[in-house]
Amino acid sequence: MSVYDEQNALNGLQRLDSRAIGAIYDQYFSEVYRYIRYRVGDDALAEDLASDVFMRLLESAQKQQGPQSSLKGWLIATASNVVNDHLRKQYRRPIETLSEAMPDEASNVHAEIDQREQSRAVQSAYASLTAEQQHVLALRFGQGYSLEETAAHLKKNVNAVKALQFRALAALQRQIGEVSYE
Numbered sequence: 001m002s003v004y005d006e007q008n009a010l011n012g013l014q015r016l017d018s019r020a021i022g023a024i025y026d027q028y029f030s031e032v033y034r035y036i037r038y039r040v041g042d043d044a045l046a047e048d049l050a051s052d053v054f055m056r057l058l059e060s061a062q063k064q065q066g067p068q069s070s071l072k073g074w075l076i077a078t079a080s081n082v083v084n085d086h087l088r089k090q091y092r093r094p095i096e097t098l099s100e101a102m103p104d105e106a107s108n109v110h111a112e113i114d115q116r117e118q119s120r121a122v123q124s125a126y127a128s129l130t131a132e133q134q135h136v137l138a139l140r141f142g143q144g145y146s147l148e149e150t151a152a153h154l155k156k157n158v159n160a161v162k163a164l165q166f167r168a169l170a171a172l173q174r175q176i177g178e179v180s181y182e
Helices: 005-016 018-040 043-062 071-092 109-127 131-144 147-153 160-174
Strands: none
Touching: 005 018, 005 131, 018 043, 018 071, 018 109, 018 131, 043 131, 043 147, 043 160, 071 131, 109 160, 131 147
């Protein structure tokens, strides 16, 4: 399959054809990764969770329960579920990660601390949004979907997506306040 054809890929997935599965992975991994990365804010974790999405795809295909029409829709919906599962587990057992980066003497330590605090404030505010609001923001700003694409993916009308996005951004602004991004 030199040119990607979704219907051939779906048929190959149902047959568990390794070339079709490889083509699906090549076609969609970066998009699934970007979606997850936007939601979780961590490169390594996003890579692990994106891999989990593709493992779920294979498991579903083996059980003859995989996607029937839209691979992209199935993968993004599964990515959303994987992220929600991860966030639920993390909520029950919060973990503080240590930075692997050691500041060198030439860097401005105060600026780095300010940046970390701003990032922490944004992540905390984002985590307080509803799952649906997080999903809309991830699709719109993480994936770069248009309003129409987001509405189609969520099975909502464009005005509902606009309202959801507006409420999510307003909630972020209320929680973060005035944060300057230099």
